[in-house]
Amino acid sequence: MPESRASKPPPLLFQNARLVDPATGSETLGGLLALDGRIADIGPEATFAPEGARVIDCGGDVVAPGLIDMQAFVGEPGAEHRETIATASLAAAAGGVTTILASPTTSPVVDDPAVVDFVLRRARDTGRVRVLPMAALTKGCAGREIAEYGLLQQAGAACFSDGGRSVANALVMRYALTYARGFDALVAHFPQDRDLAGGGVMNEGETAMRLGLAGVPGEAETIALDRDLRLVALTGARYHATILAAPQSLDAFRAAKARGLPVTCGTTINHLTLNEADIGHYRTFLKLRPPLRCEEDRVTLVRALAEGLIDVIVSDHDPQDVETKRLPFGEAEFGAIGLETMLAAGLRLVHSGAVTLPRLLAAMSSRPAEILRLEQGRLQKGAPADLIRFDPDEPFVVDPEKLHSRCRNTPFDEALLQGVVKLTMVAGEVVYEA
Known part of the structure; x- marks a missing residue:
């Protein structure tokens, strides 16, 4: 798991994101800073990127737990x-x-x-x-x-x-x-x-x-x-x-x-x-x-x-x-x-x-x-930086051959869906990026 690796992931700042916190039901536009595996800052005022940080312009994509x-x-x-x-x-x-x-x-x-x-x-x-x-x-x-x-x-x-x-x-x-x-x-x-x-x-x-x-x-x-x-x-x-x-x-x-x-x-x-x-x-x-x-x-x-x-x-x-x-x-x-x-x-x-x-x-x-009784599941300062960025409107057709599971028995074979995950982060480390 990412959290067990010796080196700490570099800071990452999401900008221009649609921040959806399901724990409170709130939606706001702004930024989110992931630092040392946790959410260090979040909201419209979260614009500062520490030295060495990666900055991602989300262009209105959703950032959520x-x-x-x-x-x-x-x-x-x-x-x-x-x-x-x-x-x-x-x-x-x-x-x-x-x-x-x-x-x-x-x-x-x-x-x-x-x-x-x-x-x-x-x-x-x-x-x-x-x-x-x-x-x-x-x-x-x-x-x-x-x-x-x-x-x-x-x-x-x-x-x-x-x-x-x-x-x-x-x-x-x-x-x-x-x-x-x-x-x-x-x-x-x-x-x-x-x-x-x-x-x-x-x-x-x-x-x-x-x-x-x-x-x-x-x-x-x-x-x-x-x-x-x-x-x-x-x-x-x-x-x-x-x-x-x-x-x-x-x-x-x-x-x-x-x-x-x-x-x-x-x-x-x-x-x-x-x-x-x-x-x-x-x-x-x-x-x-x-x-x-x-x-x-x-x-x-x-x-x-x-x-x-x-x-x-x-x-x-x-x-x-x-x-x-x-x-x-x-x-x-x-x-x-x-x-x-x-x-x-x-x-x-x-x-x-x-x-x-x-x-x-x-x-x-x-x-x-x-x-x-886990810490995850919320967009709040101090919460674990287990995060996803996705475009809820981008369409795609499910191709079983492109799925990552070892088996292909998907009920959505060739279905047209919307919602492309562009980035997944666990404990502040990017583990998947489209």
């Missing part, structure tokens, strides 16, 4: 054929993501302090951005026995999750929440009743019937979420629902927040910008877990994001190789890459007027930082 992706699969250890920390962090930097939460569902699973240490060391040696390991909620992510949270947290685990696997046993989930509360640790859980989801591969409804594919009802998510929220009320633990896609779940979450429960939730950029109709003629790159829902459900998710009910947007970056995706839809693996396109896809919502730019960036930076 770097994005924090709370769910991404980085491949190491054990799945380097799908992704590595080096390739994932390069894709992240190119997409404006400066911090990645790495999924624990590797091989071996991140359920031992030694594996946490391995991920941190690999990130330090080969990563361009910050990589924070998620540790397993249960041993082997098998859902039967809780992991050693104290030792894993001490080793550097940012939170506890079984990735895209749901803990089916309510008693195990209660133990997990109770134990996590003792360490003030965050439990990040994917709510899905696996039995009710069954062998479903897409949203249950007319489209699934027409395509002849087994469907997953929204209740598979809502029933598991309702159980989790009741257990949170029982235990008082900090809880984050990693991905919500069913509108029924939003009502339950709204009620839980109104009760003051320590709960937050996220959704993916795919579920905010795509729907089941985009699957078309069995496009396996859009086979996702949870499945893409109907257009009405997508619009409901966007409204929940705009009002602040949905706290976080994630890429759910899940690289899959050709052998697992070039199969009949029902047999193909779930998952899509998304680190590099998350911001540009999200800007669709801004250009359509559905959400404001500060609100979008808050769900991708300042709110994840608050949930994870």
